[in-house]
Structures are given as structure tokens and as C-alpha cells.
Amino acid sequence: MHFPDFLRIERDESGSSRHFVVHTRRPNFTIELAPDTAAPDKVGKGVLKRVCIPNSWVGDYQKYLRLMNVAQRFFAASFGPPAPKALTRRLGT
Numbered sequence: 001m002h003f004p005d006f007l008r009i010e011r012d013e014s015g016s017s018r019h020f021v022v023h024t025r026r027p028n029f030t031i032e033l034a035p036d037t038a039a040p041d042k043v044g045k046g047v048l049k050r051v052c053i054p055n056s057w058v059g060d061y062q063k064y065l066r067l068m069n070v071a072q073r074f075f076a077a078s079f080g081p082p083a084p085k086a087l088t089r090r091l092g093t
Contacts (some may be wrong), residue, residue, distance in 0.1 A: 003070070003073075003074040003077065005023055005024055005025045006021055006022065006023060006024065006070070006071060006074040007021070007022045007024055008020070008021050008022075008074070008075060008078045009021075009022065018032060018034075019032065019033050019034065019035070019046070019075065020032050020033075021033060021071045021072075021074060021075050023067055023071060027053070027054050027056075027063075027064070027067075028054065029051070029052060029053040029054065029064065029067070030051075030052040031048060031050065031051050031052070031068060031071055031072075032048075032049040032050040032051075033046030033047060033048060033049060033072070033075050034046060034047045034049055035047075035079075041079075043075075043076060043079045044076060045072040045073065045075065045076050046072055046075045046076065048068075048072075051068070
């Protein structure tokens with residue numbers, strides 16, 4: 001799968017790591033996930049720890065719920081093998 005609007009950031013703090021998935025287009029939002037240790041691959045779709053969304057989206061649950069589901073699929077896919085070089089090139093050359 002190709003997820004051009006998402007970015008995963010991993011921060012190492014005090015011997016543990018924190019994982020953030022950022023939606024880079026409008027509406028910008030960030031979710032913090034932890035790998036699901038109960039999943040067969042020890043990552044799963046992640047366990048939701050925190051959601052940071054714009055105030056204007058607070059009542060629009062259906063919109064950001066769809067994007068959060070895609071963000072969780074992106075989180076799981078980001079631990080897989082790297083994408084082919086042709087997909088990661090910015091200029092396509």
C-alpha cells in the first residue's frame with residue numbers, strides 16, 4: 001500500500017520508544033501509537049495512546065475516524081520491508 005499523506009516518527013526516550021503517525025495534509029493531526037505486543041508480529045495496528053486533532057474537527061467524528069483507521073494501517077505497514085526506490089523518489093527521476 002502507498003500512504004503519501006502519512007509520516008511515522010519514532011522517538012527514543014529513557015530506554016523506550018514512542019511512535020507518532022502524522023497526517024501531513026489538511027486536516028493535520030497526530031496520533032501516538034504503541035506496538036501491540038499481543039499481535040502475532042508484535043506490532044499489529046498499534047495501540048492508540050493519544051490523539052491530537054484540530055479543534056474544528058472535534059464534532060466531525062466520521063471524518064477523522066476514517067483517517068485514523070488509515071493511519072493505523074500505515075503504522076502497521078511502516079514496520080514492513082522498505083518501499084521500492086521508485087515510490088520514494090520525490091522528483092521521479
